[in-house]
Amino acid sequence: MALALVACGSGGEYPQKDITIVIPYNPGGGFDTYVRAVARSLENHLPNDVNVLAKNSPGAGGRRGASDVFRAKPDGYTIGVFNLPGVLVPELQKIPIGYKLSEISWLVTMGRDPYAFSVRGDSPIKSMDDIGSLGRNVLYGATGPGSTSYIVTNIINEVLGVPYEVVTGYKGSSSYVLGLIRGDFDAALVSMSTARPYLESGDIRALAIFGSESEDPDIADADNLGVPHLGDLSVVRMIGGPPGLPEDISATLEEALLAAMEDPEFKVWLQDTGNQVQPKGSADTAKAVSAMSEFYENFEQFLN
Amino acid sequence: MIDLLSQAASDLLSLQTMLFLVLGVGVGLIFGVIPGLGGTTALAILLPLTFGMQVIDAFAMSGGIMGAVAMGGSISAILLNAPGTAPSAATCLDGYPLAKQGRAAEAIGAVATASPLGGLFGVLTLLLVLPLAREIVLLFGPPEFFLLAVFGIVTVAMSDSSNLLRGLIAAGVGLMLAFIGYDAVHGGVRFAFASDYLWDGIPLIPSLVGLFGMAEMIGLSIKGGTVAADTATVRVDGVLTGVRATLHNWKVVIRGSVIGTLIGAIPGVGGTVATFIAYSTTKKADRDPESFGTGRIEGVIAPESANNAKDSGALLPTLAFGIPGGAEMAVFLGILVLHGMQPGPAMFVDHIQDVYGLILALTFAAVLASIIGLLSVRWLAAITLVKGQILAPVVIAVSLVGVYAINSRPGDVVLAAVLGVLGHLMIRFDFPRLPLVIALILGETAERGFQQSMMIGQGDWRIFVHSPTSIVMVLLIFVSLSWSVVPYLRKRSSTHKSIPDS
Numbered sequence: 001m002a003l004a005l006v007a008c009g010s011g012g013e014y015p016q017k018d019i020t021i022v023i024p025y026n027p028g029g030g031f032d033t034y035v036r037a038v039a040r041s042l043e044n045h046l047p048n049d050v051n052v053l054a055k056n057s058p059g060a061g062g063r064r065g066a067s068d069v070f071r072a073k074p075d076g077y078t079i080g081v082f083n084l085p086g087v088l089v090p091e092l093q094k095i096p097i098g099y100k101l102s103e104i105s106w107l108v109t110m111g112r113d114p115y116a117f118s119v120r121g122d123s124p125i126k127s128m129d130d131i132g133s134l135g136r137n138v139l140y141g142a143t144g145p146g147s148t149s150y151i152v153t154n155i156i157n158e159v160l161g162v163p164y165e166v167v168t169g170y171k172g173s174s175s176y177v178l179g180l181i182r183g184d185f186d187a188a189l190v191s192m193s194t195a196r197p198y199l200e201s202g203d204i205r206a207l208a209i210f211g212s213e214s215e216d217p218d219i220a221d222a223d224n225l226g227v228p229h230l231g232d233l234s235v236v237r238m239i240g241g242p243p244g245l246p247e248d249i250s251a252t253l254e255e256a257l258l259a260a261m262e263d264p265e266f267k268v269w270l271q272d273t274g275n276q277v278q279p280k281g282s283a284d285t286a287k288a289v290s291a292m293s294e295f296y297e298n299f300e301q302f303l304n
Numbered sequence: 305m306i307d308l309l310s311q312a313a314s315d316l317l318s319l320q321t322m323l324f325l326v327l328g329v330g331v332g333l334i335f336g337v338i339p340g341l342g343g344t345t346a347l348a349i350l351l352p353l354t355f356g357m358q359v360i361d362a363f364a365m366s367g368g369i370m371g372a373v374a375m376g377g378s379i380s381a382i383l384l385n386a387p388g389t390a391p392s393a394a395t396c397l398d399g400y401p402l403a404k405q406g407r408a409a410e411a412i413g414a415v416a417t418a419s420p421l422g423g424l425f426g427v428l429t430l431l432l433v434l435p436l437a438r439e440i441v442l443l444f445g446p447p448e449f450f451l452l453a454v455f456g457i458v459t460v461a462m463s464d465s466s467n468l469l470r471g472l473i474a475a476g477v478g479l480m481l482a483f484i485g486y487d488a489v490h491g492g493v494r495f496a497f498a499s500d501y502l503w504d505g506i507p508l509i510p511s512l513v514g515l516f517g518m519a520e521m522i523g524l525s526i527k528g529g530t531v532a533a534d535t536a537t538v539r540v541d542g543v544l545t546g547v548r549a550t551l552h553n554w555k556v557v558i559r560g561s562v563i564g565t566l567i568g569a570i571p572g573v574g575g576t577v578a579t580f581i582a583y584s585t586t587k588k589a590d591r592d593p594e595s596f597g598t599g600r601i602e603g604v605i606a607p608e609s610a611n612n613a614k615d616s617g618a619l620l621p622t623l624a625f626g627i628p629g630g631a632e633m634a635v636f637l638g639i640l641v642l643h644g645m646q647p648g649p650a651m652f653v654d655h656i657q658d659v660y661g662l663i664l665a666l667t668f669a670a671v672l673a674s675i676i677g678l679l680s681v682r683w684l685a686a687i688t689l690v691k692g693q694i695l696a697p698v699v700i701a702v703s704l705v706g707v708y709a710i711n712s713r714p715g716d717v718v719l720a721a722v723l724g725v726l727g728h729l730m731i732r733f734d735f736p737r738l739p740l741v742i743a744l745i746l747g748e749t750a751e752r753g754f755q756q757s758m759m760i761g762q763g764d765w766r767i768f769v770h771s772p773t774s775i776v777m778v779l780l781i782f783v784s785l786s787w788s789v790v791p792y793l794r795k796r797s798s799t800h801k802s803i804p805d806s
Contacts, residue, residue: 059504139759139760143488144486144487144488144489144490144491145490145491146491165759167756167759167760168488168489168490168491168756168759169488169489169490169752169755169756170756171488178441178442179445179446181442182442182445183445184445184446184756184760185760
């Protein structure tokens, strides 16, 4: 109790009531459970014994959740999760969205999820060199036009100069992975967190990885392929609050979130589920947002 | 496998785990009975609570919910013509006419027998085909999905050969409704009339509540009286007649179970399609198809045996690939991930014992839900004796609150009301509502499957006969067409002949 009072004294009066964390997806998805695990652990690291409530605000590809947070009172009792480039791309496409990412009070980065350039386990395409020599367009699978998977597929192929076509309309990443295993198309860009179990089972094979350095000599990365500027292609999960969050509150939240992601109990959960975190503080997160925004602006022609 | 099964059974039979199972069954029955709510809502609400539980307890509770929701949903389908859950909508077709004749208890007795039998059949099939799960799921690509959707729509729209044109018109309207909103393949928004609400398309549950529940309640309040036409004929002691009728019609039970398991296993198609196809196949195979819809007990038995069988089927793609067979399975997937299980090919290696535990929980739940359902049938059947002026506003209010509770969107309430009026008009002018619903459900699957097939096949139509599965689907469509068109043409030619004779 005395300890709690000391902690309370150093962090000011905040927080006095329960904190809501907005999850921009349906309950039950992989992303939802990930955030709920962080939220549970966050309770142990906040002063004043308050609860952290997860609130699902799904819809419009994550944009509804983002605008919920943007419009909330900047009192530290509403924060939210942002999935970039998912919420960034519509902003660059000048779709009316109801938020400005540059004004969000960024708190932490939870993790970076690189893209694996994947083919079917028994595909005749053995390396990135083979994709240019099929003698026909390479067929890819993705979710709808305007989705991150579609845009990333376009960017990579245009930069590599490969003739290609995209089969769109898959319901989500696990659904086009199934399409890849079934042989609907030749290749797909799959985020690592989705791809991992299928890579381990040998159903699919990764030829290259974008968004991190490859540790496997058989798997190329952006540097090996001579396109280092594609090294930033990855899904990044960040937590932020409404614009104008007071500095002392955002400092308390940042500290607690970073501690939550280092929590031993949470680490056990990560290990059990095969999830990963690469925590970064608020300054790095804000920097990463503007870097990503610049990166995608270079590819404006694929955004529409 | 026997070792693993008995191990799983002994895990499940501990007092604590059984308590969670019973809790799940109770929650499932209640959420099933209230129109608009259902297994998806119940699982979503309880999802965070399972976090601190042991895996087997979480599975027992979710299995309890999934096994019991079907029973609850069918009770309101029969008594109120308001399907408590979407897959129970097919049970309305003959269940409600039975209730009107005062045979509600008999219908519920049939449900309580057919649904656990279907569940058991599904579980046995699941155990047998688990080793083949991957192969089965991989048989269905975009061309097969398209053909399956066409098969579903054709079978249902043309199931009544005396009313062929009206069935096709209703299916056409259903397709038009299905195409509203965002086109997932090409990214445009169609027919949304600049309304944000219509962006995501016409949602299924408000539509079902409107077309079935609301429509009937509008009719009831206009006509007055009670659901059972003659209160003197209501027999609440008919439960055993229903049980006997189900056992007597064991062929219908098996057919429904097979259809339920098969269609449940195809991701993205879902239980509602399974129960409807089971219904219309049974109707067609019957000697007297015309009498369906007027209160045939077989019309309850068929969809009900599919209703619980489909859960086992839907587990296949969920566990083997992490692709949920339906909305309920999508939430269940979250429970798996929460407990550190990554659904996918490795699931059957790493967590096979938990998988067996879940399968057993589903079985127990189906049986338990039936027993509880049967015990309470006497009180439930009394609902049909309540006067329309009292019943209609209560059911309408509860349904609309349920519809609103799903997504807190006022538009859902408006949609349910609008489709309620449409449904009422369809009853009055003798248009079947079933083809509209099935086309609304399958329209998106058909469209997506067709467009993706064309992209994959680079515009070549032969993509639709490229695999043995797709050839079988094409043949099934032709068989189904000739089944309905031939009697229709025969009837027409005989009426034509009779004109010069007279």
